[in-house]
Amino acid sequence: MSDNTFDLVIRARQCLLDGELRGATIGVRDGVVAAIGELDEEFTGAGSVTIPDDHLLLPGMIDTHVHINDPGRADWEGFETATKAALQGGYTTLVDMPLNSLPSTVSVDALETKKAAAQGNCYVDMGFWGGAIPGNEADLEPLHRAGVFGFKCFLADSGVPEFPPLDAAQLRDHLEEIARIGSLMIVHAEDPETLAAAPSVGGRAYSDFLASRPDESEVAAIALLIDAVRATGARAHILHLSSAKALPQIRAAKADGLALTVETCPHYLSFDADTIRDGSTAHKCCPPIRDQANQDLLWEALRDGTIDCVVSDHSPSTAELKQLDVGDFQTAWGGVSSIQVAFTAVWTAARERGFEFADVVRWMCERPAQIVGMTGKGSIAVGNSADLIEFAPDELWTVDADALEHKNKISAYDGVQLTGRRYSTWLRGTAIDTSAPAGAFVRR
Structure with missing residues (x-):
């Protein structure tokens, strides 16, 4: 085969x-x-595709924060439905969270159970x-050797009893082990004492729910994490940052050279507390969606690089658990189902604020791959996987919402007009669609 002959030319x-x-x-x-040439380069291939002039060729998006809940709670979501939705939404790689499935991925045996459920269904x-x-702590190194991308912990109640939170001393113990083995800790940062002291009023009013998860809970938990990172030298990543009030201490920690990275989510960038209807539990998530001024500051933190990436935090459940008919924010399950629309939602909001496509792809593809150590993905470059x-x-x-691939047809984006649509996807250079699973396992 000559240097200019390929399996596929695009x-x-x-x-x-x-x-x-x-x-x-x-x-x-x-x-x-294998090669990147000019538009008129004389490449020949067994297959050839020409992208319409008004369409873009992009790397497949990478979502490092997805709750698939399979096995054990596959009635909430499953590998088949979640990955079909991801494909339709422009993603080619996901990293699944360790909780809400049964068992939780806290040992190598549990990881093998999770992989068995995923095998042939992705x-x-x-x-x-x-x-x-x-x-x-003793399970961390074996899981690291088995290829997990890092370890998730909660500092407050996770919502499921089989995945309890770490207190301050336990956090440091785990971070010391994570530093030793060269892994990454990803942290749901809300402070349990602040949450316990906040007013907790059941009902349909979104304002009451917001008051029950105050900014201070994130600020306090992130301060604890920064101190622990400083003491242990471990790498840490702040999950789903919602409160802009935590940004000053994050900026200071990064300026000090701490190995700290941060994500936010499409729902924090697309919705604001003042426009969420009372009873709309499809918008309930923890930490919560805050006000417009807070959202503006999150966008500025993306602009200056304080926030590194944007991930979906796709966290589905059944309609019964979401209590759509009751609309009680205190008792409904917290989580936004969004994997099929997340990329387009961020592009829709970003372009209105003057960002370019390169920015969105950096947040939703390149930086997620870099943060978790996923080599060979994240950009269109010679030697990278042709995703x-x-x-x-x-x-x-x-x-x-009824047309989405999600197992439960619930979406905070139902009825929202978005700009941008995925047309075709190639995974490792092969055109894929929802007719047959073609996904493979990836590891650190």
Whole structure:
């Protein structure tokens, strides 16, 4: 085979390369990007695709924060439905959270149980997080060697009894072990004492729910985490940052050179507390969606790099648990189902604020891969996996929850008009769709 002959050749007038859209020809061989040439480069291939001029060729998105809940709670979601939704939404790789499934992924045996449930049911590539709970320090190194991308812990109640939180001393013990083995701790940062002291009033009023999860809970928990990172030298990642009041201490910690990274989520960037209808428990999540001024500051933190990435935190449940008919924010399950719309939702909001496509792809593809140590993915580059999507950036459509691939047809985005739609997806250079699972396991 000559150097200019490939398994697949894709030509695109707008291809995202090194942070800019330009004309390019991509040559794919053996599942990886083997060559990148100019738009008129004389590449030949067994297959050839030309992307329409008004569409973009992008790397497949990477979501490192997804709750699939399988096995054990597959009636909430499952590998088949979650990965079909991800494929439709422009993702080619997911990393599954260690809780809400039964068993939780807190040992190698539990990881093997999780992988057995996923085997043959994934339409995109799938990796896994391990869990850090009281008493499982000895399980961290074996899970690390088994390929998990790091370890998740809670500092407050997780919502499920089999995944208890770490107190301050346990957090330090786990971080010392994580520093020793060279792994990463990802942290749900809300402070239990602050939450316990906050007013807790059941009912349909979103304002009451918001008051029950105050900014101070995030500020206090993140301060605790920063002190623990400083003391142990471990790497840590703050999950689903919702409160802008925590940004000053995060900026200071990063300026001090601490190994700290931060994510936020599409729902914090798309919705605000003042416009959430009372009783709309599809919008309930923890930490909560806060006000418009807070959202503006999150966007500024993305602009200046204080927040590193945007992930879905796709956290589905059954309609019964969401209590859609009752609308009680205190008793409804907390979580936003969004994997199929997350990428488009962020692009819709970002373009209105003057961001470019390169920004969104950096937040939702490149940086997630870098943070978790996922090599060979995250950008269109020679030697990287040929995980690619064709995307129409200007196409308008309205979300219909009933038409989503999610197992439970619940979405905070139901009825919302978005801009941008995925058309085609290639995983390791092969065109994929929802007719047959083609995903593989990926590891650290």
